[in-house]
Amino acid sequence: MKPYYEQDGQTIYHGDCREVLPTLGPVDHVITDPPYSEHVHGKQWIGAALTSQGKPRVSTAHKSLGFDPLTPDVWAFFCAEAWRLASRWTLAFCDLESIFQWRAMVEAFGLDYVRACVWDKVDGAPQFTGDRPAAGAEAVVCAHQRGAKRWNGGGGRNVLRHAVNAERGAKPHPSTKPEPLMAELVMLFTDQGDTILDPFLGSGTTLVAAKRLGRKGIGIELNEKYCEIAARRLSQGALPLEFTA
Secondary structure, three states: OOOOEEEOOEEEEEOOHHHHHHHOOOEOEEEEOOOOOHHHHOOEEEEEEEOOOOOEEEEEEOOOOOOOOOOHHHHHHHHHHHHHHEOOEEEEEEOHHHHHHHHHHHHHOOOEEEEEEEEEEOOOOOOOOOOOOOOOEEEEEEEEOOOOOOOOOOOOOOEEEEOOOOOOOOOOOOOOOOHHHHHHHHHHHOOOOOEEEEOOOOOOHHHHHHHHOOOEEEEEEOOHHHHHHHHHHHOOOOOOOOOOO
């Protein structure tokens, strides 16, 4: 398959990961932020003004995210391909409630579940209804090929603290992750010269972090709009540390 973009060790493919992944050879790591489940994406709270009684006026509605929720078939395919392709780490973002499902899935396809890191969203939104705790964190499931394991964090803890809204302006993708967060993951789990694969590229932050830190990157994205955004970001001569995804 002809790359959509290829320059300075960074490659983007425009297409469905189920079609592109089987054409790829081995990589060192998979680091990705796949769509979450229908439970997470199907309904999102939309806040409004307070009622006359001082309570939040809140409704639920389905928001068009520009991508489909993660379905079991795509989930299983991803885990099988991660086992086939990655010689070391596979890192995947998910909601906290899905950690146990990710563990079962990666182990079913031959990987070792190692641990889940926690992204502490230090400026995360409150729970506008006030009737339950807000979701102030997300998880990063850490899996590895069976055998000896290594990372660059020594005895460091599994908590990553980064602001969600570290930069003003519109986000280039509905599921944007802060670049400092992605850069920390790349530094902790990969080495200079390694190749990182992101099968759910979005607007390219994984590859931006890889380029900044001297790693090679391969990204796959179904939506051409986000391929264009990612290619534009990667083609910049200098990549400042910024918050986009």
